[in-house]
Amino acid sequence: MAVNEFDEFRKQYEKTFIRIKFENTNVYKVVNILACISDDEKNPYFVIHNPEIGQCAIKWNDTRQSLDYSFPKVGLFNHKHGFLLFHRFPERQWKRGITSANSHIGNPLWSIYTRIPDYRRLNFEFPSITYSVLESAFHGYYPTNIDDAIYEIESESICGVCINGTFGITKNPMLQKEYLFWKSLSIIGTVDVRTRTIEVIEPVFRQEVQDFLKRKQEFDWKLR
Amino acid sequence: MEIKIKKEKQELPIKNTAISRIFSYKYNINDHDNTLNEVLDSQASIEVDKLPIIIDPKCRIGIEVEVENIPSFNDNIMYSWQLHDDSSLRNNGREFVSFPIYGQQIPLSLALLFTNILPIGYDFSKRTSIHIHMNVRNMTPEQVAAFVCLFIVFEKLLYRFVGNNRDKNIFCVPLYETQISNYILEAMNCGFSNVRWYKYAGLNLLPITTQGSIELRQLHGTDDVSKICTWINLLQRIRLHAMSRSLDDILNEIRDLNTNSQYDFFVQKIFLSEARFLSFYSLVNDMESGVTCVKECTLNNKFHQLVLSKIVIESELVSTIIKIQNKNRIGKNALSATPTEQDVGFISVTSTIARPENEQTYLNNNWTISDGPVEVVLSPQEIRR
Numbered sequence: 001m002a003v004n005e006f007d008e009f010r011k012q013y014e015k016t017f018i019r020i021k022f023e024n025t026n027v028y029k030v031v032n033i034l035a036c037i038s039d040d041e042k043n044p045y046f047v048i049h050n051p052e053i054g055q056c057a058i059k060w061n062d063t064r065q066s067l068d069y070s071f072p073k074v075g076l077f078n079h080k081h082g083f084l085l086f087h088r089f090p091e092r093q094w095k096r097g098i099t100s101a102n103s104h105i106g107n108p109l110w111s112i113y114t115r116i117p118d119y120r121r122l123n124f125e126f127p128s129i130t131y132s133v134l135e136s137a138f139h140g141y142y143p144t145n146i147d148d149a150i151y152e153i154e155s156e157s158i159c160g161v162c163i164n165g166t167f168g169i170t171k172n173p174m175l176q177k178e179y180l181f182w183k184s185l186s187i188i189g190t191v192d193v194r195t196r197t198i199e200v201i202e203p204v205f206r207q208e209v210q211d212f213l214k215r216k217q218e219f220d221w222k223l224r
Numbered sequence: 225m226e227i228k229i230k231k232e233k234q235e236l237p238i239k240n241t242a243i244s245r246i247f248s249y250k251y252n253i254n255d256h257d258n259t260l261n262e263v264l265d266s267q268a269s270i271e272v273d274k275l276p277i278i279i280d281p282k283c284r285i286g287i288e289v290e291v292e293n294i295p296s297f298n299d300n301i302m303y304s305w306q307l308h309d310d311s312s313l314r315n316n317g318r319e320f321v322s323f324p325i326y327g328q329q330i331p332l333s334l335a336l337l338f339t340n341i342l343p344i345g346y347d348f349s350k351r352t353s354i355h356i357h358m359n360v361r362n363m364t365p366e367q368v369a370a371f372v373c374l375f376i377v378f379e380k381l382l383y384r385f386v387g388n389n390r391d392k393n394i395f396c397v398p399l400y401e402t403q404i405s406n407y408i409l410e411a412m413n414c415g416f417s418n419v420r421w422y423k424y425a426g427l428n429l430l431p432i433t434t435q436g437s438i439e440l441r442q443l444h445g446t447d448d449v450s451k452i453c454t455w456i457n458l459l460q461r462i463r464l465h466a467m468s469r470s471l472d473d474i475l476n477e478i479r480d481l482n483t484n485s486q487y488d489f490f491v492q493k494i495f496l497s498e499a500r501f502l503s504f505y506s507l508v509n510d511m512e513s514g515v516t517c518v519k520e521c522t523l524n525n526k527f528h529q530l531v532l533s534k535i536v537i538e539s540e541l542v543s544t545i546i547k548i549q550n551k552n553r554i555g556k557n558a559l560s561a562t563p564t565e566q567d568v569g570f571i572s573v574t575s576t577i578a579r580p581e582n583e584q585t586y587l588n589n590n591w592t593i594s595d596g597p598v599e600v601v602l603s604p605q606e607i608r609r
Contacts, residue, residue, distance in 0.1 A: 081548050093394075117537055172541055202523065
């Protein structure tokens with residue numbers, strides 16, 4: 001075993017998140033690499049943690065093929081009561097696994113939180129990189145169409161849903177009944193369920209929305 | 225009596241002032257020209273005819289070549305190169321940095337480095353890369369912003385040209401994977417003097433203030449002079465287009481692309497003969513996201529501002545937010561998803577690995593080790609740390 005390779009692994013991935021494929025379930029799970037131990041040069045191992053499986057030590061030699069070092073896809077993803085934005089961050093550091101030094105989670109609704117009267121009392125916390133956030137980002141669940149997205153927003157206690165990695169819909173923070181249509185972190189239009197119309201107020205994104213409706217085959221939604 | 229009206233000399237806005245007039249640089253880029261030309265011309269051992277042609281002979285380029293396995297090298301003929309230390313490299317790694325060279329000095333200097341300066345056995349490992357510094361002292365901040373916008377449009381195509389999975393590298397992160405391009409207009413309006421940017425972005429604007437150049441970090445380590453020169457030519461094509469039109473014209477061209485779908489035409493128009501080096505395989509997908517990214521980072525979103533100014537507590541969104549927040553007050557992580565005790569809580573799992581001989585390291589770290597198969601248990605404080 002090349003100790004150098006394990007040493008590189010330690011430098012680049014210790015105290016970061018990666019994904020491991022577990023044999024019994026055959027699915028990838030996000031784990032935090034707590035420590036890499038190479039005192040026994042023939043059989044180095046690393047200690048991982050995940051809320052579901054707890055904490056365990058894993059042999060390096062046997063599991064190298066099961067490790068996935070990739071980042072989640074950059075863009076919007078649904079998480080708990082709304083949607084968040086995953087993007088990379090080019091800061092100087094050695095870590096290649098996912099960590100707050102090279103990845104950021106943005107909350108599109110943050111600009112709205114800060115405008116709510118007495119918002120400090122509500123104790124919002126800035127989104128950060130955790131197991132559950134990363135699982136959501138990797139899993140990338142999106143409703144199949146706009147109607148499903150609206151249904152989810154209406155039937156559950158959630159603020160909004162993203163329909164793909166680019167567009168999202170939220171309830172309205174103004175008194176109007178229309179939903180808001182988002183592109184990444186920006187509000188670009190409204191969604192009127194009664195007239196089944198998406199109004200793109202920012203004209204530069206009209207073509208993108210039109211392409212989106214066409215690709216999603218949302219033919220009964222009109223674009224204004 | 226003739227009345228003379230004294231016209232006040234109107235100062236140009238900073239975005240239209242040459243970068244060289246905004247910053248003062250210690251280093252004069254012409255310093256080495258005469259000696260370089262003489263010395264490089266005398267390199268009979270290099271077959272000049274076979275070297276690639278640089279399309280913009282006036283554009284000065286600085287090249288940083290990182291290379292490993294250099295225990296020694298021929299330092300008598302460094303001419304256009306200087307040696308810098310680079311702690312990121314292993315195995316006797318060195319960084320060779322060129323003076324600001326131009327025209328045929330570029331391929332000649334590269335050929336000189338690879339054939340005469342570096343020892344046999346030099347290694348371009350995955351840790352090495354080649355960074356191109358492009359002179360922008362004669363450009364205005366507006367032209368630099370136009371360069372950045374055009375670069376974003378073609379960024380995926382350019383990473384595809386470079387290859388080697390460089391888009392996944394943490395030392396040259398693509399702009400389309402970050403949000404930093406949102407700062408480009410703000411940076412332009414302050415003449416790049418207080419630019420919010422990051423060195424490890426694939427396109428690094430920070431050297432504008434110190435060297436009068438922008439750094440392009442995408443290229444992997446290679447001794448392929450043709451590839452390096454083609455890469456430089458591709459960048460120079462973008463630069464030439466950025467300098468030939470106003471930013472508004474370029475932005476209008478870009479904004480129209482998603483409507484008229486003339487991506488192919490646009491690539492040909494900018495890169496001319498160099499377009500043949502770019503992959504047209506997934507052109508629409510590659511360019512669509514770049515175009516959208518430029519739209520986003522140059523948009524003054526008035527509608528978003530309007531919504532923010534009219535937020536009311538009785539609205540559906542705000543009441544939902546408050547409801548969720550109150551419901552999860554104990555958990556705290558309803559919307560923000562920050563780590564909590566529940567997230568970090570752990571169960572210790574006995575692993576199947578053999579007991580290592582040296583346990584001192586773990587004991588020093590206050591970890592518990594049981595008899596038999598090793599069971600590594602960290603305290604929650606340790607985990608958080």
